[in-house]
Amino acid sequence: MDYVAPSDFIKKMIDAGEAKIFMSTRDTLIRAFMAGAILALSAAFAITITVQTGQPLLGAVLFPVGFCLLYLMGFDLLTGVFTLVPLALIDKRPGVTLMGVLRNWGLVFIGNFAGALTVALMMAVIVTFGFSQAPDAVGEKIGHIGEGRTLGYAAHGAAGMLTLFIRGVLCNWMVSTGVVAALMSNSVSGKVIGMWMPIMLFFYMGFEHSIVNMFLFPSGILLGGNFSFLDYMIWNEIPTVVGNLVGGLTFVGLTLYATHGRTAPSREKVVPLQRDIDASAVAAE
Template sequence: MAYLAPAEFTTKMVDSGESKIFMSTRDTVIRAFMAGATLALAAVFAITVNVQSGQPLLGAVLFPVGFVMLYLMGFDLLTGVFTLSPLALLDKRPGVTLGGVLRNWGLVFVGNFCGALMVAVMFSILFTYGYNTEPSEVGQVIAGIGEARTLGYKAHGIGGMLTLFIRGILCNWMVSMGVVGAMISTNVSGKVIAMWMPIMLFFYMTFEHSVVNMFLFPSALLMGGEFSLGDYLVWNEIPVVLGNMVGGIALTGLTLYTTHVRTAPNRVVVDAKAA
């Protein structure tokens, strides 16, 4: 499958991070918008499969289709730029600053949120016939997810917040591996397989993905979920964003960069007899 060695694709990671930092505002927002919308559509698809089949594993197996599509189209998720953009700063690429990294993150967040919100509005209309009926079965499940994954964490206080944060870390550990997966092959089939595996794992394990949640919780609120906007922000989105950031940087970006780009010197073996 034209596999690239880690030393090759980690250099591509740094190059990609640099290009995202210097990308125009227009292109950054458009690509992020489409990424948020595409991933939201995939979330609806997977939940629909779960509801209709009663098999959560099947939904997890099929969910990565959205992730694959958006990365093959060159769109950007917040979880991806959390991993890639800091590497260009760490590598001291000319002109790359902390402000540039934060600007990239902020623009991608806005674009992802707007794209996911658009899909949330569209499907809340579909599931309620323009807000004229009770939500469909899938809509009711989405509303229930919104309640369970805000008020459910809130009920456990600081322990719930810690659990939420760790689920965010674990999520972007896997999702960022999917982002890297798009770089480890030079043909489409290789990219798809490499991206598919970690995304399937994160979805089935119900880890917390900030961009998926940008769709789930607004759509749940639109369909009568019994939680507030404040609950969504405090007891899901904000700690999940922070967890995703830590997971992407610490468990994927830094580990690959330090061991394949800035490698430590090889050990020198001393011949005891010669000494």
């Protein structure tokens, strides 16, 4: 059968996390760069659809195409390694250390940011004809997204920071569910269907994804958005990264590992003796 049971795909999750820890620096950076770039293109695609059709739902429905492609090609997002890589440490795989986990996270962050920034520069050129004119409608939309999602949070102070963090948690709860869903099937169609649904949900709900934001906010600064790089880091990227870590590891990685990787002993089945059944029948009479 094409479906992979949880007790089997949890082993794939741990194996994947272990492999990423021992991957070479070169391969880790290349795969992270491509993942950030493809996801950024997918975000630009979804925004273009939303602007041209006026239907945000349609943009959200089609956004997962980039996510599916990058995972089918074996590229890595920070949100995914937040969930998979720590499982190899928790499972006490030989040679896996906390420094190895942190090294992977750091390299993937750098690669994702470089890839997303590259696409941000390219899109800024496209929507301004090489910075020779004001941004077009798509560029205007991208340029102003960052204002509400930095200064908008800052205006609410601690409540805004809490909201931002929770949106980051919910985002990677869904994104990491999509990562795991790809392991639930051995066919391309099964993987795509599994990934599509939670990714569509996070994008339409406006949850905060650290790699998507690596594209949106630098793009916004390039296209005249009324916020600074410091606003972006303090009032979006850093809290979003922390929220993504908590959401993916807590609600996806650890829960699946705890109940399928290290299943608790089953409760003892108590079968009543025949004399107890007879005694109960007599009492009822």
